[in-house]
């Protein structure tokens with residue numbers, strides 16, 4: 477298997493701030509928070525369902541496997557990998 481490709485997810489500061497504020501808002505339901513992260517970033521961290529910061533893609537035969545990780549889970553993933 478080829479080694480995975482890691483890409484940084486870049487989110488505009490303004491949008492990130494808005495997102496973080498909404499995630500802290502107790503009046504916003506969990507489901508709405510997840511939906512918002514998915515809408516803004518395109519998915520959730522595959523480990524903790526937080527805001528992802530990195531995209532890791534693997535070539536698996538003819539398909540491409542894509543996983544998203546937040547900063548914290550990415551560090552753990554890296555330790556596991558190397």
Ligand SMILES: [Zn+2]
Nearest residue numbers: 521524546549
């Ligand atoms: Zn995470």
